[in-house]
Amino acid sequence: MDLIPAPRGAQVQDDGEPFRLGAHTALAAGPGTGGTERWLRATVGAAYGLALPPGVSGAADTITLLVDDALAVEEYRLAVSGTGVEIRGGDAAGLFWGAQTLRQLLGPEAFRRAPVADGPPCIPQVTIEDAPRFAWRGFMLDVARHFMPKDVVLRCVDLLAAHKLNVLHLHLTDDQGWRIEIKRYPRLTEVGAWRTRTKVGLRDSPLWDERPHGGYYTQEDIREIVAYAAARHVAVVPEIDIPGHSQAAIAAYPELGNSDVVDTTALPVLTSWGVNPNVLAPTDTTLRFYENVLAEVVELFPSTFVHIGGDECPKGQWRESAAAQARIKELGLADEDALQSWFIRHFDTWLAARGRRLIGWDEILQGGLADGAAVSSWRGYAGGIAAARAGHDVVMCPEQHVYLDYRQDAGPDEPVPIAYVRTLEDVYRFEPVPSELTEDEARHVIGVQANCWTETMDSVRSVDYMTFPRLAAFAEVAWSRLPAPAGRDYRQFSARMHTHYRRLDALGVEYRPPSGPHPWQRRPGVLGRPIEGAPPIV
Incomplete structure (x- = not known):
């Protein structure tokens, strides 16, 4: 049946008559199933020209x-007999994942928006029982570095749902752009959402795109994205970076920066990439500003978690700033790492008082982690292990395994080659739960996430190429209870992918072909930063 992700169990009745959908096929929706009922009519019904009354x-x-x-x-x-189909879900989400499996059973034509198939589709008699391994099955889309219009985000939600992924982490702010309307602070989008030009490739590249770049989501756009995702059982987790990766905000409101060591009025929205020394000043003005920002954010996003970044915050300006040093002394802190921890703890308390939970990249462990905070472990497993052992929840997203901006092959045709080679098979062999954790500690690994940073991805076509097909392998890691990496049957997965490529074709996904990039998917002459000698997959 070539299902991806692989179900927990499936029993096929080979000698049974298949069930055929046709003009008279009806849809019976029990209590609490209206969302899946509407989705089936809008997708499967449209694909086959069926009313499904x-x-x-x-x-x-x-x-x-x-x-x-x-x-x-x-x-x-999900049970298919010769006369009908029954899908039972433990909740509305479970029912929806069962409907996604039904769509795969119907064939690649079920992923098109209008009928192309000759005759009604049929499904073998089968019983499938299935449930996910992890509660958090996430994908991060970086819309700060290169803005992705709203329709691209909505399409992303559909692609996640098709792979039974249930968290869209939107990276909304960074040095290179601020992408969400905050009504109290209009300059965040009037100024912070636009940069004058853009580095093409990574820092060593001499190339520039001299066109201004930018964009942002209005609050109505955000409400639409959140509602669209909720109907597909995908939670949207916003990220507002604090205290590093904040130059776009400082460009809009210079009082947020360390003005006693740098002329913050002269800072533009950053046009290049990399770790940036311009960070937020540890002042009450900054705290009140971001409290007001987050007040609007939590009103727009109902997700339990709010991501505040916390990564790659150089401490140089704080060391040079008399105001920052006075703040350290006033608070009785040991050093600048503790000052960053003070920032994180402040917003952890602020979010907790509003019924939300803070999550941040693993640098938030520096200086001591706030009691209720969760960790996105990106610099390998170490941060996640330390957090889990300390009783904190963890989302595993180590760069060595699931950074989808990293190149897929060592060949010269890979567009803007970055870091390690991470093939489809490498992603398939990713094991999120470190063997060093005890059973109790491992329970704190609440999920996994693949991250798509877009410094070198300036279009949905480039995002498609870098994301797929590796996201299909990641989805199986996140959903299915696979053997240990060494025991995983990649050959069998590859065989199922032959059918899945046809589904992606029907959805219009411009994935990387197994044979390598099409000519139009290459970026000759654009420098990346390849790293030889990748760490082993374990």
């Missing part, structure tokens, strides 16, 4: 949808 549960030639509290959260059971 309301029907009676369990009747012949009917797809029956039921919520069954005997099943666990996100668990589903």
Whole structure:
């Protein structure tokens, strides 16, 4: 059946008559199933030109949808007989994942927006019982470095849902752009959302795109994205970077920077890439500013978690700033690392008081981690291990395994080659839970995430190329209970991918072909930063 991600269990009745969808096939929706009912009509119905009118549960030639509290959260059971289909979900999300499996069973034509198939589709008689391994199955899209219009984000939500991924982490602010409307501070988008030009390639490249670049999401856009994602059981987690990666905000409001060591009024939105020395000043003005920003953010995003970055915050300006040193002394802190921890703890307390949880990159461990904070472990496993052992929840996203901006092959045709080679097989062999953790500690690994940083991706076509097909392998890691990496059957996964490539084709995804990039997917002459001798996959 070539399902991706692989289900927990499937029993096929080889000698049974398949079920055929047709003009008279009905859709019976039990209580609490309306979202999946509407989605099936809008996708499968449109793909085959079928009305799927309301029907009676369990009747012949009917797809029956039921919520069954005997099943666990996100668990589903899909049963296909010769006369109909029944999908049961432990909750609305589980039911929806069962419907996604039904769509795959119908064939690649089910992923198109209008009928192209000759005749009605048929499905083998099968019973599938399935549930996810991790609660957080995430994908981070960096829209700060290169802005992605709203329709690209909505398309991304659909692609995540098709792979049973359930978290979209939107990286909304950085040195190179501020991408969310904050009504109290209009200059964040009037000034901070636009840069004069853009480095093409990484820092060593001599090339520039001299066109201004920018864009942002209005609050109505954000509400639409969040609602669209919620209907597909995808949570949208916003990231507002504090205290580093903040030059776009400082360019809009210079009082946020360390003005006693740098002329913050002369700082533009950054046009190049890399770790940047211009960070937020540790003042009450900065705290109140970001409290006001986050007040609007939490009103727009209902997600439990709010990401505040916390990574790559150079301490040089704080060491040179008399105001920052006075703040360290006033607070009785040991050093600049403790000052960053003070920033993080402040916003952890602020978010907790509003029923939310702070999550940040693993640098937030420096100087001591706030009690309620969770960690996105990106610099390998070490930060996640330390956090889990200290009783903090962890999302594993180590760069050596699941950074999808890293090159997919060592060949010369790979566009803007960055860092290690990480092939489809490498991603498939990623194991999120370190063997060093005890069983109790491992429970703090609440999920996994693949990250797509867009310094070198200036279009949806380039994002497609770098993300797929590796995101399909990642989805199986996140959902399926796979053997240890050494025991995983990559050959069998590759065989299932032959069918999955046809699904991606139907969805219009411009993935990297197994044979290498198409001519138009190459970027000759654009320098990246390849690293030879990648760490081993373990």
